[in-house]
Amino acid sequence: MQEIIALLTRAGIPLPADLNWLAAIIGFSIVGVGMALGWVISRLAGRHLRGFWERVAGERAEGLADRMIRIIYHGSVSIVLAIAFFAMDWWTFTDLIIGAGWGLCAGYLVWHIVRATNFARWIALAAGVFTFAVILSNAVGGLERVSFVLDRIGVTVGDNRISLLTVLVIAITALALFAVVRIIRRIVSHSIQRSSGLDPAQKLLADKLALIAIVVAAFFIGIDILGIDLTALAFFSGALGLAVGFGMQKTFGNLIAGIILLMDRSIKPGDVIAVGESFGWVNKIGVRAVSIITRDGKEHLIPNENLMTEEVENWSYSSLEVRVHIEVGVSYNCDIRLAQEIMVEAALDCKRVLKSPKPNIWLTEFGDSSVNFDVLVWIKDPESGVGNVRSDILNRIWWKFKEHDIEIPFPQRDLHIRDWPDGKPKALGGDGVAKPEPAKTEKG
Template identity: 35%
Template sequence: MEEESRITPLETVSPGPEEIVLDLWETGIRFVEGLIRPWNAYQMIIALALLVVAHIAARFLAPKWEAWLRTREGWPTWRMRFGVLVHRRMSLIVFVAIIWPVIWGMREFTWPSRSYLLAIIGQIAFAWLVIALATRFIGNATLRSLVRTGGWAWVTVSILGLTDDMVALMDGLALTLGEMRLSVWMIVQAVVIIGALFFAARFLSANSARRIRKKTDISPSIQVLTIKILQVVLYGAAIFIGLKAVGVDLTGLAFLSGAIGVGLGFGLQKVVSNLVSGFILLLDKSIKPGDVISLGETFGWIEQMGARYVSVVTRDGREYLIPNEDLITGQVVNWSHTNAFVRLDIHFGIAYHNDPHEVRKVAIEAAKSVERVLSFRPPVCHIVGFGDSSVDYILRFWIDDPTGGLTNIRGNVYLALWDAFKEHGIDIPFPQREVRLLGDGKAEC
């Protein structure tokens, strides 16, 4: 009896991929053979006839729907995109709309077995339509196509009752790496779960970023820093939770990730340096979105601060992508770091016969007449030297909106000086040269 108690039942051996494929093949053959039966063949003919009718009806309805959409100019973008999707899927919509009344009628007046195939086709068509409409809200076109195709394949397999066989087939196609078993089914689960988590992380980060930007009491640099940290946390959590959910042993990847980290450290030094420099710029608040900076020959205002570079837009519309490291190691002029006040200097010369006291007074009043020149920080004018043909002056004035441009305000002040000097009879001299021809003084014959 003791020996009998030691006898264990035979272990159940799961079928291999070859056996599953053969089983699916036999199932497919039986399905095709079943179509030869009269009522099954009739149902396929009815489905094909309904498909032709739906296609013809869609050819008639689609132009009318498109013409109606063109009159909806005030619609939001998402609603207009949904209308375009309805136009593109008009055949499928009409097919779903007419096949189900046929199914319900056949169930009412015939046996359920005589509408079995039509019900399966109707379920697949309806599921495909729902997936096509739902995936339209995914912004990325490649991701949208991938999700839509995967969803169509999965619902088709589920409705046909082949889910267990397909899962077993994908789970049988596996690769063993040490103690970790990596199968196709695990990869599919990881892609689906991580994709869904990434979509949720993107949705949360976008909404959170929108709310953070509305907080006027938070400085722009802190806003950008908070948004970047939030994105790193959300996307990192999505990857970690997704891998754990599908059963991936993350401890086995520790050594591999360490080796990859060392390789990346040597090969991506500049990238890492720019990433770290970006966080330093956000923390020390030396520059922030909206600041006006000068770096070498580049002068403009900061449009946005990325993880690797800062976007600087110049007055002529050019957008320079300056690496964050250059802003840390180079000499940067921030015209609006602590405040937006900027002092500008203009040099000019006046003839010696003009009264310098009057010149200074006229120049100051001319500068005050320009709109952007600050009145509570009044302009000043000083003599800076006596030149060869003019008395040299410097006119200094302040503005508080450097983002409006510096060259244009200088030009406006120069134009105001020109008009004021012309009105008061003040002369702006220019160098004069006298040319003499030397000769013996004899007339040539």
């Protein structure tokens, strides 16, 4: 700072008696220059980086893309102020002002990044305030003292000491790794979805395996950053094995079952399947369960293991074409041949019914009241429902039967009473019970 004072003196610039004012003016000037440079950089590079991120992450770009310009602005200002802070040994007031501006921008930067990765608002606020406090403490020379105090608050377990500083470092590392994992996963998932050489099941399998690989890599990176010796965890390996063997065996079983389902491609997203009482199309195959959406809009979550052990009807495993059965009965007195022609015509009038294979009519039985037929039609979009096709065809058959006077019979029963106990029927009351005959009276 003495060089700056000498330079200003030689330039003939009058200096105030209290140099604290000069230190404050220099600090605010540096912060202003940093904010101006950050504004220019965010306007020049913000839109380009946002477009690049949207191309890389695709539909998963939301959140981070919306905050891209503000992230670049606060990041640029933080970098400029950090460089200015360490470039020279400033006065205390200058360090305080630069550190406050730097900490504020860095806190906002952390806030936007944490919120963009879908963390809760309170987590983002805590991370931003903590970042501001750390940078400001470092600017005024109090970071070492704060670290010393935090390190003294703790407990000793065996040969290891767990302090408040250790907990904070672990929490910050975990938060940063979670944010990085989410960002990398968005990029990898979009790249997998854009691949033209993979079918939907292979894309989903690659996405799940990539997620596992990213999480495992992040775990070991975190262990290395924190300097944790893995041999110290050997004591807990037995307990962890028991927990996995007893408490989490279903979870791991469903995970392995889900991977197997994706590898053999027996069930894929978009397939129409029936499992027990659940019928619908597969929305997604998760780590624990398969999501099936029914035609009623209800979403059934079926554990992956059930799909491996139970009988599953996959209507679209090898082909999307599905045959629908529709039962129809006609009167014995009608023209059977004409009724069959009308049923075929009604089936072909339905838009979703395929012309090839063409509809077929089977005479199934001579029933008690009707001649029963089975109308067989083919569709290729079972995910759109089957009941609506059946309803459409039955409606068309009804009106066409009406036009041609073809009767659809219904069961009828005739009750014949041969005789009454007293030779004549008795009047019935409103409750269906025979009324007693009125008593006869003699006239006096």
